[in-house]
Amino acid sequence: MKKILALTLACSLSLGLLAGCGGGGGTDDSAADPSAAQSASTGTTTQAESGTLTVSLASSPSKLDPIHYTGTYEGQIIGQVCDRLIEYNDDLDTYVPSLATSWEISEDGSTYVFQIRQGVHFQDGQYSQGREMTAEDVAWSLNRSAQYSDNARLSMLDNAEVTGEWEVTCTLKSPNAAFLTALTDAGNSIIAQEEVEGWGDDFGYHLTGTGAFIMEDFQLDEQAILVANEDYWLGVPNVKKLVFRFISDPTQTANALLAGEINLATQLSGEAINTVDQAGGDISLMKVEALQINYVRFNMQNGPTADPLVRQALIQAVDLDAVRAALYQYGEVEAACLPLPYSSWGYDESLESLALPYDLEAAKEKLAQSSYPDGFEVDIYVSNTQERTTLCTLLQAYWSQLGVTTNIHSNEWGTFSDMAASGNADIYAMSWTWYPDPYFFLNNLFSSSQTSSNGNGALYINDEVDAALQAAVETTDQEERAAYYSEVMRHAMEDYTGIYYAVPYNCYGINSRVQDFTPRADGTLRFIVSDGEQIVRNTSVA
Amino acid sequence: MLKTILKRVLQCIPTLFIVVTFTFILTRAIPGNPARTLLGPQASAEDIAAMEVRLGLDQPVWKQYIDYMGDVIQGDFGTSYMYNQPVVELIGQRIGPTLQITLTSLVIALIIGVAVGMFSALHQYSAFDYVFMVLALVGVSMPIFWLGMMLVNFFSVNLGLLPVSGRGDIALGLWDVISHMILPCLCLCTIPMATFARITRSSMLEVIRSDSIKALRARGISERNVIFKHALKNALPPIITVLGLQLASCFTGAILTENIFSWPGLGTMIVNGINNRDYMLIQGMVLFFAMIFVVINLIVDLAYMVINPRVSYEGGGA
Numbered sequence: 001m002k003k004i005l006a007l008t009l010a011c012s013l014s015l016g017l018l019a020g021c022g023g024g025g026g027t028d029d030s031a032a033d034p035s036a037a038q039s040a041s042t043g044t045t046t047q048a049e050s051g052t053l054t055v056s057l058a059s060s061p062s063k064l065d066p067i068h069y070t071g072t073y074e075g076q077i078i079g080q081v082c083d084r085l086i087e088y089n090d091d092l093d094t095y096v097p098s099l100a101t102s103w104e105i106s107e108d109g110s111t112y113v114f115q116i117r118q119g120v121h122f123q124d125g126q127y128s129q130g131r132e133m134t135a136e137d138v139a140w141s142l143n144r145s146a147q148y149s150d151n152a153r154l155s156m157l158d159n160a161e162v163t164g165e166w167e168v169t170c171t172l173k174s175p176n177a178a179f180l181t182a183l184t185d186a187g188n189s190i191i192a193q194e195e196v197e198g199w200g201d202d203f204g205y206h207l208t209g210t211g212a213f214i215m216e217d218f219q220l221d222e223q224a225i226l227v228a229n230e231d232y233w234l235g236v237p238n239v240k241k242l243v244f245r246f247i248s249d250p251t252q253t254a255n256a257l258l259a260g261e262i263n264l265a266t267q268l269s270g271e272a273i274n275t276v277d278q279a280g281g282d283i284s285l286m287k288v289e290a291l292q293i294n295y296v297r298f299n300m301q302n303g304p305t306a307d308p309l310v311r312q313a314l315i316q317a318v319d320l321d322a323v324r325a326a327l328y329q330y331g332e333v334e335a336a337c338l339p340l341p342y343s344s345w346g347y348d349e350s351l352e353s354l355a356l357p358y359d360l361e362a363a364k365e366k367l368a369q370s371s372y373p374d375g376f377e378v379d380i381y382v383s384n385t386q387e388r389t390t391l392c393t394l395l396q397a398y399w400s401q402l403g404v405t406t407n408i409h410s411n412e413w414g415t416f417s418d419m420a421a422s423g424n425a426d427i428y429a430m431s432w433t434w435y436p437d438p439y440f441f442l443n444n445l446f447s448s449s450q451t452s453s454n455g456n457g458a459l460y461i462n463d464e465v466d467a468a469l470q471a472a473v474e475t476t477d478q479e480e481r482a483a484y485y486s487e488v489m490r491h492a493m494e495d496y497t498g499i500y501y502a503v504p505y506n507c508y509g510i511n512s513r514v515q516d517f518t519p520r521a522d523g524t525l526r527f528i529v530s531d532g533e534q535i536v537r538n539t540s541v542a
Numbered sequence: 543m544l545k546t547i548l549k550r551v552l553q554c555i556p557t558l559f560i561v562v563t564f565t566f567i568l569t570r571a572i573p574g575n576p577a578r579t580l581l582g583p584q585a586s587a588e589d590i591a592a593m594e595v596r597l598g599l600d601q602p603v604w605k606q607y608i609d610y611m612g613d614v615i616q617g618d619f620g621t622s623y624m625y626n627q628p629v630v631e632l633i634g635q636r637i638g639p640t641l642q643i644t645l646t647s648l649v650i651a652l653i654i655g656v657a658v659g660m661f662s663a664l665h666q667y668s669a670f671d672y673v674f675m676v677l678a679l680v681g682v683s684m685p686i687f688w689l690g691m692m693l694v695n696f697f698s699v700n701l702g703l704l705p706v707s708g709r710g711d712i713a714l715g716l717w718d719v720i721s722h723m724i725l726p727c728l729c730l731c732t733i734p735m736a737t738f739a740r741i742t743r744s745s746m747l748e749v750i751r752s753d754s755i756k757a758l759r760a761r762g763i764s765e766r767n768v769i770f771k772h773a774l775k776n777a778l779p780p781i782i783t784v785l786g787l788q789l790a791s792c793f794t795g796a797i798l799t800e801n802i803f804s805w806p807g808l809g810t811m812i813v814n815g816i817n818n819r820d821y822m823l824i825q826g827m828v829l830f831f832a833m834i835f836v837v838i839n840l841i842v843d844l845a846y847m848v849i850n851p852r853v854s855y856e857g858g859g860a
Contacts, residue, residue: 060814062625070582151581152589201626220625220635221806221814222709247707247804251691256706259698414574414819417583434584444584452587454578 051240053514053541055525056253058267060221060246064204065196066141066189067149075186076525077224077244081123082189082209085114085138086180090518090529090537092291092436093345095180097532099138099190099210100168109175109476114138116166120233125208127198130231133190133210135162141190142170153187175474177481178439185435186524212237212528221246237528238516238540251275257283257509263541264517265509266525270386273330276509284512287505288519289334291341292433293441296380296395297458297498303426304378309370311496314427315356316363318398320501326394327387333502338489339445341503343521345478346438346485354493355500360401367402375403378426382408383416388429421457428457431504435522438485443469446492458497465491513542543847547840554836561832562614562825566607569821575599576623576819597623610825619826624818629826632811639709640807643799644792647727651734652785658735659742664769666747674739681736686795690729690802697725707804726803730795734788741784745777752776778849786842790835 061074066082069075085100100114120133139160146157156176163169172179182188189209196203207215210233213226226242245262247253250272257265258279268276268285277285298305298314305311324335337355340347367373380395382388389410396406406427409419420428432455434440444455447469451459465488472484492498506523517539520526527539577593578585585593594600598609613620619629658678662671697704710722749755750773758768793808800809808827815823 060810062814068626070580070585150589150593151585204626219806221810222804245708245804248801249804252694252707252802252804255694255699259702259706261706261708411573412817414576414579414817415572417578418574421578421587430583432583440584450586453585453590454583 051238051541052243053239053241053264053527053539054243054245054262055264056247056256056262056266057244058246058248058250058253060248061224061244062220064207064215064218066187066191067145067153068204069187070151072523073246077215077226078186078189078207078209079211079524079526080213080226080242081207081211081215082186082191083120083211084185084189085183087526087529088184088436088520088522089531090520090526092343092521095184096530098530099133101532103180105476109177109474110172112170112172112179113163114168114170116168117233118166120210121231122192122195122210123208123214123229125192125195125198126206127194128192128208131192133192135164135166135168137192138162138168138190140193142168142188144196145188149187151187153185154182156182177473177476178435178437178443181435181437181440213239213242232528234528234530235535235538238538239527242527254509257511260511263511263514266506267523268507268509269332270330272509273332273507276507277330279509282512284510286508286510286517286519287332288521289341289343290433290504290506290523291343291436291521292431292504293336293339293341293500294333294429294431294502294504295336295339295498295500296391296427296429298496299423299426299458300461300495300497301423301459304372304376305426307370307372308496309366310372310376312356313363313367313370313402314399314404315496315499316359316366317402318395318499319358320499321358323391323394324502327390328502331505332507333504336500336503339492339498339500340438340441340485340489341521344436344438344441346442346482346489348482348486348489351486351489351493354490356496363402367404375405377405377407379407379409381416381419381425381428382410383413383430384410391429417454421452421454423451423457423459425457430454433523438482438488439469439473442485442488442492443473446488446497460492460495460497462491462495515540515542543844546847547844550840550843554833554840557836558829558832562611562829563607565825565828566610569819569824570603572819574819576821579817579819580623614829619829620822622815622823622826623820624814624823625820629822632823633808633826633830636806636808636811639805640793640796640800640809643723643726643730643805643807644789644796646723647731648734648785648789648792650727651731651738651788654731655735655738656742656781659739660746660769660774662739662743663746663750671743675743678736678739681732682740684732686729686733686798687802689732690725690799693725693728694802707802709806726799726805729802730792730799733795734792737784737788738781741780742777745780746773749773749777775849779846782842782845782849786838789838793831793834 057073057076059071059073061071061077063069063074064078066078069078083099085098086095087098089096099117099120101117103112103114105112116135116138121130122128122133124130139162142154142157142160145154156172156179158171158173160168160170191209195208199206205218212229212232212234214229215224216227217225223246224244228237228240230236247256250269253265253268254272254275256262257276265276273285276283298311300306320335324333334342337352338347380392382392392408392410396408399406419425420430432441432445444450446456446460446465448461448466450456451461468484468487472481475481506519506521508519510517516537518537528535529537575590577590577597577599581589581593598606610620621627622629622632625632658674662674665671694706698706704724705722708722710718712719755768755773758772796807797809797812799805800807801813811823812827815827
């Protein structure tokens with residue numbers, strides 16, 4: 001009797017647990033289309049359903065409300081479900097109309113007038129049944145972001161107001177040419193007010209917008225299932241079902257691609273790049289130079305590195321070619337010189353000569369002339385990734401030749417970022433990634449207003465740089481702006497602010513069944529792209 | 543029995559109070575600002591200050607502690623910073639997937655481990671005994687992370703038999719769920735299985751050499767009855783102690799296993815919580831794990847009393 005009871009209990013427990021599988025409790029139509037979902041969720045079926053694109057994300061999104069999102073992986077999903085007023089093209093060098101059909105900028109650069117696209121409908125939600133998007137929605141969404149965005153993604157906006165049936169006028173706090181770039185951010189997506197107010201804090205879990213894909217099911221830490229928006233204003237996406245699977249380990253991401261569980265692997269790194277590259281068959285590696293710069297920054301105000309001669313010595317003592325060869329064995333980076341990635345329009349080749357070459361003798365000479373001729377002890381801080389830790393070990397070895405003792409502090413990101421922003425780190429190594437507009441790199445890395453943040457925790461303060469940065473946002477002429485940013489970089493290099501050593505590639509593993517996918521330097525995933533009027537690229541899965 | 547349970551439950555309260563207090567102090571002691579971690583490197587000082595106000599981190603630590611304790615007493619573990627959901631709700635969502643692999647692994651480990659241990663004990667110094675015990679040693683020493691990767695490489699990438707990661711969906715059939723469970727469970731059950739095999743073997747050896755077993759054999763009772771009805775029962779207490787410990791270690795093992803296989807359970811969540819300095823989530827999870835450990839200990843003690851009525855925890859006498 002006891003045995004029967006125990007067996008019954010065990011069976012009911014197992015069944016109870018199994019019944020909970022699949023989580024989410026959403027409206028997954030996999031029951032209606034089991035073959036498609038089978039292919040998306042297991043590796044046992046070798047070929048996924050035609051039209052189903054399964055993409056890996058390295059981190060699990062948790063905040064999908066545009067004003068609360070903080071990670072790029074969250075932006076990837078918001079970017080599919082919602083649209084913005086304007087977008088970048090695939091090359092990230094031109095703004096393309098999206099929900100705005102055109103825009104005009106006032107002479108002083110502080111007012112932007114947008115003409116809003118007509119005939120665009122929101123996806124069906126709990127509180128709005130596919131109604132037409134209006135100019136009021138645009139103004140409301142932008143004002144919401146300007147006031148409440150956790151990451152201040154539209155902080156330059158003072159007010160957006162409806163100035164015509166299909167016209168919205170945005171007034172900035174002060175002229176800021178980076179405004180258009182900011183509008184391309186997923187955080188500044190256009191959403192329906194009644195949905196946000198109806199769902200309250202849960203809006204992110206029930207995200208709706210005007211985008212190419214509709215969120216059908218979101219399972220925290222597991223997957224997000226999106227389906228094509230058949231009423232999308234631009235046209236119907238070829239990808240009928242878009243599944244984002246969350247796999248944190250790059251090796252597992254590569255394995256999932258090889259096993260056929262996913263057909264697009266994102267954010268590949270290290271050995272996983274090699275695994276995908278060597279896989280052959282249907283699998284291939286795609287890479288594009290990222291809008292990212294890896295660097296080592298010196299404290300400009302405190303400690304031995306406050307002395308420019310010390311900084312010069314530290315830079316010249318490091319053989320960067322050897323460092324890159326040791327750190328990146330799979331061709332995952334390009335050598336860098338300046339504090340801006342090549343794919344930003346502000347990059348200025350003429351400044352490359354300012355990067356000090358490797359010269360140990362010259363480094364020793366510089367140190368001998370400095371206030372620390374007999375060497376010194378410094379602390380270097382990094383996040384505890386394999387790459388950064390190895391970098392520190394190499395720097396330690398190079399600098400020891402100058403008589404410099406380097407103490408390595410390798411902590412996980414939370415601890416590291418706090419230290420890097422504190423202004424107390426002698427030296428720290430990290431990377432910076434953002435939009436193609438140089439403002440988002442140079443303003444953060446070198447403005448004296450950013451000294452309490454990760455960008456300029458090295459405490460670089462230079463009035464001329466501040467003036468150039470300010471001037472660069474007050475004009476909308478790109479050439480003029482590029483000249484100001486060039487000046488900023490010249491100062492940063494001449495003041496020996498750091499070692500800018502690598503521009504990484506965004507590496508993707510892709511199955512040949514996925515057609516018309518173009519990787520972008522900013523890492524955003526776009527599967528249906530227009531020139532403002534018609535579709536120029538529509539990804540499909542054979 | 544009821545009195546014992548009540549007494550033990552009351553004894554747990556100070557333990558849990560200390561756990562909450564220590565966890566609170568430790569989370570505040572580790573460097574790293576939750577607001578900065580949450581917002582990422584591009585956040586400005588103003589963004590971080592605003593987020594600190596939103597999360598209540600601008601309040602003095604003693605006030606945060608008093609507020610938190612007040613909420614915990616009412617069963618409210620706070621709201622996760624990163625998930626923006628009540629911690630209790632999050633634990634409720636994740637406990638199912640974690641139990642799914644931990645309990646399955648433990649049952650598999652227990653059945654196979656005890657069987658192997660008994661077989662080895664009954665065939666001491668045989669080739670089987672040597673092979674099983676060497677395998678058990680290997681099993682105990684195997685790093686879960688490495689084992690997980692090897693299993694995936696072999697079964698998923700090379701043979702294409704099992705999925706690499708994920709939890710599967712019951713809507714797609716039982717096999718979809720089972721196929722997703724095989725590798726995580728294999729990974730998770732290796733160490734407990736080896737431990738059960740070793741402890742069962744030594745415990746059984748001790749029992750079958752005892753005078754009572756010899757007496758039973760002398761009375762002509764069948765070997766089958768001697769082993770399964772008497773020897774095994776007497777060998778059970780150490781196995782049950784280990785069972786309690788292994789259940790606890792399965793939960794901690796699940797933290798690694800879930801991360802390898804992107805299994806959406808408590809393990810994945812606590813790692814995300816720690817990485818993001820989600821104080822509320824860390825505190826809530828630690829308190830929850832502490833409760834589990836306390837309950838497991840209680841069950842183990844009660845199981846002793848059921849197996850061997852001479853054991854008593856009430857007066858210290860046996």
